[in-house]
Amino acid sequence: MTQRPPKLPKSLKVDTRGEVAIVTLARPEKRNALNDTTVMGLEDFFRTLPEAVKAVVLHAEGKHFSAGLDLSELKVLSTEEGIAHSRSWHRVFDQIEFGRVPVVTMMHGAVIGGGLELAAATHIRVAERSAYYALPEGSRGIFVGGGGSVRLPRLIGTSRMMDLMLTGRTYGAEEGQAIGLSHYLVPEGHGFGTALEIARRVATNSPTTNFAIMQALPRIAEQDRASGYVMESMMAAIAQGNEEAKRRIKAFLEKKAAKVTPK
């Protein structure tokens, strides 16, 4: 259920273009380092998305997507507070990954630590050529805490993540594209337009299909095969039984819907 829009912190900006909401990390003076205020603001934003919004674009101001966790906040946390802090990021990033609408992230410049964890919790990632990726937790004496050790091995493999964390190396935009950190790699200055175009397209899908893709697909992928087949058949039947599917299939058969062609 949609609730009243919250008052968001200064470090976040929100705009709406038709069915797409745009949320901007807006703390470039600190390289969009993610402090608690920003992360809780993201939670409020995603929790109270208006019904009319069908997709979200996440991007950032300045030269960098995000420098990761705000290290100035971490230095004062006790062990117990550290656990609570990490668990709060889990809650917020899960709300994004398993929320109501697909999220397209535009990444440029530094996509570091918690910034990469945030991007990994979203559904489609567009990178500009300036994007570079790192997990410098090893050299800072800490560990990932925003679900990175759960999501990133599934995305790029445990072995690559070990290398990133042990050595503090970076991957450039092309390497990131090759290993699946980004789905689209575009020239500098084209990222936002591409992300918006993708979000608009995603927003035209049947809501039931988008629900199946976001909620059923990742869970099926983590189940044993037999359970996966059962869940898939149920999800397929729910989707195709829906009036929206009937209308779309009829439109294609009557030659009123777009064909699938190479770009």
Ligand code: 1HE
């Ligand atoms: C910050 C942070 C931050 C910048 N927390 N304040 N993340 C890191 O280890 C990355 C640390 N940051 C950097 O390596 C660099 O800042 C950048 C490569 C991203 C950008 O460099 P540059 O030269 O453009 O900016 P800068 O001069 O280093 O930083 C500008 C300001 O932002 C400066 O503050 P100022 O008051 O001196 O102006 C920096 O201190 C501040 N700043 N990054 C706090 N991260 C849930 S667990 C996740 C664990 C992690 O994410 S670990 C990764 C942490």
